[in-house]
Amino acid sequence: MTPAELSRTVLRSVRGAVEEQELSVPVPARIVVEPPPRPGCGDYASNVALQLAGPAGRPAREVAEILRKRLAGSAGIARVEIAGPGFLNFTLGDGALVALVREVLARGAEYGASNAGRSPGAAGAVAGSVSEGARDAVVAEVLARIDAVAGICGREAGGHPALAPAPYDLATLTARLGSDEARWVLLRPAPHDQVRVPERPVQRESNPRFQVQYAHARVRALLRNAGELGLVSEPGDVGLSSTAGAGASSSTGLAPEPSPRRDATDPASLQGLQTLRTLLATYPSVIEVAARLRAPDRVVRHLEATAEAFFRWHDVCPPLPVGEQKPLAVHRARLALAEAAGTVLANGLRLLGISAPEHL
Numbered sequence: 001m002t003p004a005e006l007s008r009t010v011l012r013s014v015r016g017a018v019e020e021q022e023l024s025v026p027v028p029a030r031i032v033v034e035p036p037p038r039p040g041c042g043d044y045a046s047n048v049a050l051q052l053a054g055p056a057g058r059p060a061r062e063v064a065e066i067l068r069k070r071l072a073g074s075a076g077i078a079r080v081e082i083a084g085p086g087f088l089n090f091t092l093g094d095g096a097l098v099a100l101v102r103e104v105l106a107r108g109a110e111y112g113a114s115n116a117g118r119s120p121g122a123a124g125a126v127a128g129s130v131s132e133g134a135r136d137a138v139v140a141e142v143l144a145r146i147d148a149v150a151g152i153c154g155r156e157a158g159g160h161p162a163l164a165p166a167p168y169d170l171a172t173l174t175a176r177l178g179s180d181e182a183r184w185v186l187l188r189p190a191p192h193d194q195v196r197v198p199e200r201p202v203q204r205e206s207n208p209r210f211q212v213q214y215a216h217a218r219v220r221a222l223l224r225n226a227g228e229l230g231l232v233s234e235p236g237d238v239g240l241s242s243t244a245g246a247g248a249s250s251s252t253g254l255a256p257e258p259s260p261r262r263d264a265t266d267p268a269s270l271q272g273l274q275t276l277r278t279l280l281a282t283y284p285s286v287i288e289v290a291a292r293l294r295a296p297d298r299v300v301r302h303l304e305a306t307a308e309a310f311f312r313w314h315d316v317c318p319p320l321p322v323g324e325q326k327p328l329a330v331h332r333a334r335l336a337l338a339e340a341a342g343t344v345l346a347n348g349l350r351l352l353g354i355s356a357p358e359h360l
Contacts (some may be wrong), residue, residue, distance in 0.1 A: 042090050229327060
């Protein structure tokens with residue numbers, strides 16, 4: 001179940017409560033569900049009960065209980081809990097990850113695009129001229145691409161906030177840093193933050209752009225190596241204890257480094273998998289937010305978080321067999337999850353006009 005599907009499920013529960021006169025409120029057009037602010041509070045949370053409490057003239061927790069009873073047992077939802085003054089916390093069922101991976105792989109380059117949108121093409125020439133300012137030109141180009149993916153048509157040019165200027169023109173930045181790094185440096189800051197230009201691009205984990213591109217290249221390498229083993233990805237149970245740690249690569253990818261063994265009950269392992277799942281599921285909504293707020297930095301930071309989560313999960317749960325181990329169903333499932341992560345990274349990089357390398 002994706003956040004959009006969960007939102008629609010909650011909306012149906014509100015509409016049902018109104019139709020059956022359990023609540024007397026206007027039915028909202030849309031319900032917002034988001035990852036909870038703290039670990040251990042389920043997969044998603046919504047403040048819909050707090051929003052409806054005033055119009056309903058009832059305590060928020062009472063409204064939340066009405067909705068909780070209606071949502072309990074819904075397909076794809078394992079548990080609904082009430083927290084604090086009336087937040088609804090949702091824990092998804094075991095099949096949620098499998099369904100998500102299937103969706104990402106089925107949609108491929110289209111994943112993240114709205115029904116009215118289209119997938120981003122390869123990076124073209126930067127819109128505008130260098131005289132408009134390096135940052136303005138690159139941001140305008142990327143926002144046009146984000147609008148296309150989000151299904152927004154006919155927005156007038158220049159519909160983004162005033163940007164803090166870049167310290168160099170685009171040609172100088174590209175000559176100094178290379179195209180990918182120059183674009184990342186211009187797109188990463190929030191609109192009113194200053195652009196900070198490094199002395200030179202650094203090809204290691206401390207550089208977020210490198211880590212994102214390396215994560216994509218690592219996924220492609222996994223798929224190539226799996227092909228040599230005759231291993232085909234298949235969404236399923238990724239497990240957490242079968243081969244955890246033995247011979248896993250370090251998150252930098254520069255040297256192999258063993259990771260500690262962890263089992264399926266280890267909180268850190270479960271949280272890492274949950275984080276990666278949430279980031280893959282929320283990628284489409286990040287595109288919508290970036291379009292609405294005119295903020296391509298939202299996409300940049302989502303890719304950074306996805307790459308970091310991928311490496312944390314990958315180091316604990318190697319997608320490929322280790323040593324003499326035979327390929328198992330869990331490896332096919334892990335490979336599918338890795339492929340889904342690579343798909344999101346590739347789609348986001350193309351959206352920003354930055355290369356998604358096969359090798360790095």
